[in-house]
Amino acid sequence: MLKGRHLIEPTDFSTEEMEKLFVLAGKIEEKPEDYREICRGNVLATLFFEPSTRTRLSFEAAMLRLGGSNLGFAEPGSSSSVKGESLADTIRTVACYADAIVMRNPKEGSALLASRSSVVPVINAGDGGHHHPTQTLTDLLTIRQMRGKIEKLTVGFCGDLKFGRTVHSLVEALSRYSGINFVFISPKELTIPDYLKSQALLKSNVNFTETADLENVIGDLDILYMTRVQRERFFNEEEYIRLKDSYIVNPAKLKNAKKDMMILHPLPRVNEIDTEVDKDPRAIYFRQAKYGMYVRMALLSSILLGDKYA
Numbered sequence: 001m002l003k004g005r006h007l008i009e010p011t012d013f014s015t016e017e018m019e020k021l022f023v024l025a026g027k028i029e030e031k032p033e034d035y036r037e038i039c040r041g042n043v044l045a046t047l048f049f050e051p052s053t054r055t056r057l058s059f060e061a062a063m064l065r066l067g068g069s070n071l072g073f074a075e076p077g078s079s080s081s082v083k084g085e086s087l088a089d090t091i092r093t094v095a096c097y098a099d100a101i102v103m104r105n106p107k108e109g110s111a112l113l114a115s116r117s118s119v120v121p122v123i124n125a126g127d128g129g130h131h132h133p134t135q136t137l138t139d140l141l142t143i144r145q146m147r148g149k150i151e152k153l154t155v156g157f158c159g160d161l162k163f164g165r166t167v168h169s170l171v172e173a174l175s176r177y178s179g180i181n182f183v184f185i186s187p188k189e190l191t192i193p194d195y196l197k198s199q200a201l202l203k204s205n206v207n208f209t210e211t212a213d214l215e216n217v218i219g220d221l222d223i224l225y226m227t228r229v230q231r232e233r234f235f236n237e238e239e240y241i242r243l244k245d246s247y248i249v250n251p252a253k254l255k256n257a258k259k260d261m262m263i264l265h266p267l268p269r270v271n272e273i274d275t276e277v278d279k280d281p282r283a284i285y286f287r288q289a290k291y292g293m294y295v296r297m298a299l300l301s302s303i304l305l306g307d308k309y310a
Helices: 015-030 054-065 087-094 110-117 133-147 165-174 194-202 214-220 237-243 275-279 285-309
Strands: 043-048 069-073 100-105 122-127 154-158 181-185 207-211 223-226 262-264
Touching: 015 133, 015 285, 043 054, 043 087, 054 069, 054 100, 054 122, 054 133, 054 285, 087 100, 087 110, 100 110, 100 285, 110 122, 122 133, 133 165, 133 262, 133 285, 154 165, 154 214, 165 194, 181 214, 207 214, 262 285
Parallel strands: 043 069, 043 100, 100 122, 154 181, 154 223, 181 207, 223 262
Antiparallel strands: none
8 A cells, every 4th residue: 555655765665566556557558538537636746946857747747637736846946945944844834735745856865854844745756866766667667568577687777877866766676676687887987886786786686797888788788778977966067078978879889789679768868869769669768758657647646545546
């Protein structure tokens, strides 16, 4: 039962609970008309202290398609935080108006703090370089729907693995499935954090390798998860410029890839995937964005209504 639960980290829900969400998301995709009014009368607050397109709009679209309503803000200048209000007080206030809160904040740990201050469920939509659990649900649903399973896959993560919260969350979640092999592809300055290796990979005896050479390993991958190098996480502009074009996927680099390899990307894309790749049937990232709406519909209905419509 997920009713009333917070979602702060990708492992807050068990794999069995996530599977129920994926089944429900599939039902919603197949017959959206059956779920059009189930959240009528419920209000979702979207509090975005950091820019977002897909996450914010997909949550708002999800709530509207369930018959509910939205309120909130899309940047911190629209909130009383500019006046010095604490995050805890903001959350306590918004919880008076909404039945659930979705929040993105650039500070690691902010989502956990918000959940401790809220009497309604809080969903983490990204807290700095820490976690992005609903993107993880999106990624897992995409893999499940497109490949029919999540187990026994070789997954390559390429790009910014140091600051990429989508990578961190998905690595933790996938580590709980059997037969997963990871290949981490990045420059040495952007390698996967040591805490992830110790807490998720080594602890669970998950196989992984690290390399700086994408072309040398692309033929081994079932999934290539591309990420952008994030300017907003760098304190040094010169360092960002030096690293931002470390990996660019184009049709030539895909010649040695498996015919059924999936290319995923949490988006936004800058130039790490050439637009010519969009024509390749292995490019799944825009379909991935749509799955994000369906899994968020399943999540919202479950935390607000429980298993009533599962």
